[in-house]
Amino acid sequence: xxxxxxxxxxxxxxxxxxxxxxxxxxxxxxxxxxxxxxxxxxxxxxxxxxxxxxxxxxxxxxxxxxxxxxxxxxxxxxxxxxxxxx
Amino acid sequence: xxxxxxxxxxxxxxxxxxxxxxxxxxxxxxxxxxxxxxxxxxxxxxxxxxxxxxxxxxxxxxxxxxxxxxxxxxxxxxxxxxxxxxxxxxxxxxxxxxxxxxxxxxxxxxxxxxxxxxxxxxxxxxxxxxxxxxxxxxxxxxxxxxxxxxxxxxxxxxxxxxxxxxxxxxxxxxxxxxxxxxxxxxxxxxxxxxxxxxxxxxxxxxxxxxxxxxxxxxxxxxxxxxxxxxxxxxxxxxxxxxxxxxxxxxxxxxxxxxxxxxxxxxxxxxxxxxxxxxxxxxxxxxxxxxxxxxxxxxxxxxxxxxxxxxxxxxxxxxxxxxxxxxxxxxxxxxxxxxxxxxxxxxxxxxxxxxxxxxxxxxxxxxxxxxxxxxxxxxxxxxxxxxxxxxxxxxxxxxxxxxxxxxxxxxxxxx
Numbered sequence: 096x097x098x099x100x101x102x103x104x105x106x107x108x109x110x111x112x113x114x115x116x117x118x119x120x121x122x123x124x125x126x127x128x129x130x131x132x133x134x135x136x137x138x139x140x141x142x143x144x145x146x147x148x149x150x151x152x153x154x155x156x157x158x159x160x161x162x163x164x165x166x167x168x169x170x171x172x173x174x175x176x177x178x179x180x181x
Numbered sequence: 182x183x184x185x186x187x188x189x190x191x192x193x194x195x196x197x198x199x200x201x202x203x204x205x206x207x208x209x210x211x212x213x214x215x216x217x218x219x220x221x222x223x224x225x226x227x228x229x230x231x232x233x234x235x236x237x238x239x240x241x242x243x244x245x246x247x248x249x250x251x252x253x254x255x256x257x258x259x260x261x262x263x264x265x266x267x268x269x270x271x272x273x274x275x276x277x278x279x280x281x282x283x284x285x286x287x288x289x290x291x292x293x294x295x296x297x298x299x300x301x302x303x304x305x306x307x308x309x310x311x312x313x314x315x316x317x318x319x320x321x322x323x324x325x326x327x328x329x330x331x332x333x334x335x336x337x338x339x340x341x342x343x344x345x346x347x348x349x350x351x352x353x354x355x356x357x358x359x360x361x362x363x364x365x366x367x368x369x370x371x372x373x374x375x376x377x378x379x380x381x382x383x384x385x386x387x388x389x390x391x392x393x394x395x396x397x398x399x400x401x402x403x404x405x406x407x408x409x410x411x412x413x414x415x416x417x418x419x420x421x422x423x424x425x426x427x428x429x430x431x432x433x434x435x436x437x438x439x440x441x442x443x444x445x446x447x448x449x450x451x452x453x454x455x456x457x458x459x460x461x462x463x464x465x466x467x468x469x470x471x472x473x474x475x476x477x478x479x480x481x482x483x484x485x486x487x488x489x490x491x492x493x494x495x496x497x498x499x500x501x502x503x504x505x506x507x508x509x510x511x512x513x514x515x516x517x518x519x520x521x522x523x524x525x526x527x528x529x530x531x532x533x534x535x536x537x538x539x540x541x542x543x544x545x546x547x548x549x550x551x552x553x554x555x556x557x558x559x560x561x562x563x564x565x566x567x568x569x570x571x572x573x574x575x576x577x578x579x580x581x582x583x584x585x586x587x588x589x590x591x592x593x594x595x
Contacts, residue, residue, distance in 0.1 A: 114247040132248065139316045147313060 100180045101168050108144045112137050123164040145171075149178050188429035192359040193595060194439040195431050196271025196424030197533055198263035202235030202417055202520040205262075207270075210530075211537045213519065214545035215567050219401035220520030221415050227302065229385045233400045235417025235521035236379065245334060254296060254321045255377035257330030259420035259526075260287055264331045264371045271424040272436060273369070275335075284367035285328040285341035286357040287422070288350025288374035290525035290582070292343065293322035294381035327375050339367050347582025348486070349447070350374045351421065351528025352590050356445045358425045368430065373529035375420035384524075388414055391455070393490045395521075404522075405549035406487035406515045407494050407557040414488045419523030421530040428595075439536050440576070440592040444473025450585025457493050462500035462587050466577060469589035470504075478508040479575060480591070482544050484535045485515045486579040487557075488522050497579070498557040512571070513562045518548035528580030528588065538573040539594040 096104070106118055109131070116131045127133050138161055145151040151174055153161070160170035199205065202220025203213030213220065224234035241250050241258055244265040250258055264285070268275055300318055307313040320326070328341040340361070346353035351374030358372025378384045388394035395413035397403035404415040431438055446468035450458035470477055483501065487494040505511045516531040517523075523530050538544055550564045574594045581587045 111251070112248075114251065136252070136316060136320075143313070143315065147307070152312075 191428035195436040196267040198266025199421040200237040256327040260327040263420040263422035282368040288354030349582040349588040350525040352580040352588035370425040373422040376524035376526040411489040415521030417521030417523040419526035443593040444591035457496040459499035465587040473591040515547040532578040544568040
């Protein structure tokens with residue numbers, strides 16, 4: 096998966112988790128929490144969806160990398176580059 | 182005795198919010214009941230396959246964001262919808278109210294089956310590795326969930342909890358709300374019952390294994406309490422929340438009043454897990470009538486509980502005959518014959534469908550009672566079409582459940 100594929104996957108997951116938010120306006124360098132109505136349960140949803148869709152395991156101490164879209168893609172790229180987008 | 186008590190001890194219904202297989206307003210529910218319209222339809226659910234159910238269709242996002250609907254449970258969504266509508270209907274100045282003086286009391290038959298079944302199924306797709314078990318499971322399945330969702334949605338900081346009372350739950354919620362008002366614990370009570378049970382295959386499968394799940398080639402004919410051809414329960418979804426307040430407060434603010442909860446009773450059979458006990462049911466009704474300061478021949482309508490099972494209907498008919506004898510006044514009807522058994526919502530919803538009789542002077546019928554079971558025959562049962570032109574001052578609403586839990590409430594015209 097490319098970085099664009101990963102970003103697209105995250106957007107797809109967010110569209111389920113935050114269906115009332117407009118994701119077309121998402122700024123990649125700004126924290127998710129500053130622009131979306133997300134709480135800790137929602138971040139766990141992101142972790143769970145990545146686990147379910149791609150079997151990607153994110154240890155709890157590394158959740159901080161999911162702060163923004165940019166940091167999330169950077170963090171996931173080495174872990175997902177060999178995977179096929181589903 | 183409650184009737185004639187000081188105004189602050191008199192509890193009245195000033196708002197109703199509901200969803201039912203016959204519609205999502207009291208007017209729609211009543212119209213369906215008077216028109217003899219069935220709310221039962223073909224339904225399919227995992228493992229059970231094709232069956233029948235009463236299904237609710239309401240605008241889930243009317244009072245909740247899509248995110249909140251996704252986060253919560255179906256029972257929570259129903260409870261939020263009904264509670265908001267009850268408040269609107271009551272005409273309360275909601276934004277000015279002290280929300281710490283509002284209580285939420287919701288009757289449930291069961292809760293958590295839907296989420297647990299879904300999660301176990303989901304887990305099976307991942308080789309039962311519990312890393313894939315949802316973090317939402319606990320907040321969705323705690324027993325207070327539907328009432329808690331109401332408080333979050335409406336900013337209510339008073340007490341909330343649910344009352345697990347099998348199929349007596351709708352009445353039990355109402356009774357709990359009235360008691361808390363009388364104790365002075367709250368000034369407004371959102372009270373009633375909800376059910377998401379059509380979303381759990383276990384309810385259907387268990388009734389089927391028990392030989393108590395209704396079937397009929399015509400879905401509208403499947404729910405037939407007291408009829409010789411009855412063969413079980415049609416499970417239905419539903420919710421009904423009442424806004425209860427003290428008569429003194431309702432009168433002071435000029436609220437419209439649907440009726441006064443003048444009497445109630447709950448008791449236990451202490452005999453069997455599933456088979457009802459007509460003696461205890463009769464005692465429950467008698468106590469409710471007594472606390473209302475009435476006698477059985479002063480009850481105009483009995484909204485019966487009967488579900489369409491072979492045993493249960495006979496037992497309730499026996500209890501009714503013992504309490505009401507051959508009096509010339511009391512009429513009987515049954516709402517489950519229209520839309521099935523709404524489980525935790527049944528008691529509250531069935532009462533709601535009868536309340537308009539104070540104003541429209543009609544007693545809705547019992548559907549599908551074409552050939553009454555001799556043991557269930559009640560001469561003043563209203564069959565097929567409504568009885569019009571009746572002066573209705575009092576309604577007794579029965580709701581009974583497994584493990585021998587009985588409840589009756591008496592509502593009086595104000």
